Amino acid sequence: MTELELKYGCNPNQKPARIFMESGELPITVLNGKPGYINFLDAFNAYQLARELHLSTGLPSAASFKHVSPAGAAVGLPLTDLERAIYFAPDGGASDSVELSPLASAYVRARGADRVSSYGDWVALSDVCDEDTARVILPEVSDGVIAPKYTDKALEILKTKRKGGYNIVQIDKDYEPQPLERRTVYGVTFEQNRNNQRIIADLLQNVVTASRDIPAAAARDLLIALITLKYTQSNSVAYVRDGGAIGIGAGQQSRIHCTRLAGSKADNWFLRQHEKVLSLPFLPDIARPARDNAIDLYISDDADDVLSDGAWQAVFTSRPEPLTREERRAWLDTMTGVSLGSDAFFPFGDNVERAHRSGVKYIAQPGGSIRDDNVIAACDKHGIAMAFTGVRLFHH
Numbered sequence: 153m154t155e156l157e158l159k160y161g162c163n164p165n166q167k168p169a170r171i172f173m174e175s176g177e178l179p180i181t182v183l184n185g186k187p188g189y190i191n192f193l194d195a196f197n198a199y200q201l202a203r204e205l206h207l208s209t210g211l212p213s214a215a216s217f218k219h220v221s222p223a224g225a226a227v228g229l230p231l232t233d234l235e236r237a238i239y240f241a242p243d244g245g246a247s248d249s250v251e252l253s254p255l256a257s258a259y260v261r262a263r264g265a266d267r268v269s270s271y272g273d274w275v276a277l278s279d280v281c282d283e284d285t286a287r288v289i290l291p292e293v294s295d296g297v298i299a300p301k302y303t304d305k306a307l308e309i310l311k312t313k314r315k316g317g318y319n320i321v322q323i324d325k326d327y328e329p330q331p332l333e334r335r336t337v338y339g340v341t342f343e344q345n346r347n348n349q350r351i352i353a354d355l356l357q358n359v360v361t362a363s364r365d366i367p368a369a370a371a372r373d374l375l376i377a378l379i380t381l382k383y384t385q386s387n388s389v390a391y392v393r394d395g396g397a398i399g400i401g402a403g404q405q406s407r408i409h410c411t412r413l414a415g416s417k418a419d420n421w422f423l424r425q426h427e428k429v430l431s432l433p434f435l436p437d438i439a440r441p442a443r444d445n446a447i448d449l450y451i452s453d454d455a456d457d458v459l460s461d462g463a464w465q466a467v468f469t470s471r472p473e474p475l476t477r478e479e480r481r482a483w484l485d486t487m488t489g490v491s492l493g494s495d496a497f498f499p500f501g502d503n504v505e506r507a508h509r510s511g512v513k514y515i516a517q518p519g520g521s522i523r524d525d526n527v528i529a530a531c532d533k534h535g536i537a538m539a540f541t542g543v544r545l546f547h548h
Contacts, residue, residue: 377493
């Protein structure tokens, strides 16, 4: 098959629409559903991210994509009991005593980075989709999935989603695109070499700060951050901890706004581990999106939207005690061990100051600003180790 006709493009008025190959056959097969234009944009970007994470780390990997940027990305490390709780992993069909497959754990982590943003996501998997992974995808609100293959049982499970209409795409794992890529904007064709920059440990060798120690786990997380940024709309910043992104700031015009946005998402990820959040008395039949939205509100300055009379009764069995600003700050002050990647240089030390407030101890960024000395000094002030990679990772 060399082309696939689509219902419409980005919007219903943009017809006709298709995906096609100028030479050769399409590297994908639609196994179920009818994916659209935006679905395929998410699918192809997301799969590249998951595939590259796997190639870099050797671990099964997954991405949760929305609007051509990742809401989360992760590798398949085992889940702790706490991670199972904050990611709601048991709801995927496995009991607390059952160890999920590495690929399923990767998707649980990716989806759990920012569950509100992942609502209606596109799932990308680096490896064969197994039954465990299909079961954790099943209860989530999601538009579709792309993987190199599916087991028979996984396919059977996924085909029951969305009343049988869930989008399931299989991609040729051996597919390699042409080195040149083209796009047309306003009738003008742009052409460039694909971004084949390899994200490898050698990029972390130029440590420019007084603190020079980047442990193996932190180096892995820095590589995950950089690979995630390679497929995120620039400007972008990613916070990573324990093998998964915990905050991604995408598509901002200002670097500090990227850092703040990603940092606020990382803060929310950590606040979800607070005892008050873990013990929230949810109604037993509450829908997953309503629960996720309630948590997001509860840990924010807009908590009254879910705690006021007439509001909490729709979510909780009893009104929870608020999580005060002082409690939030005290909890966030215990957060540490976070790695941060930036797709371009930090122009000012304010980015480091903001990153520090979210527990960042390791940074990888290209360097090359006329204020590099200021940025390095900010890192030294907080005992942060920073590597200059010399590589910009813009993605448009």
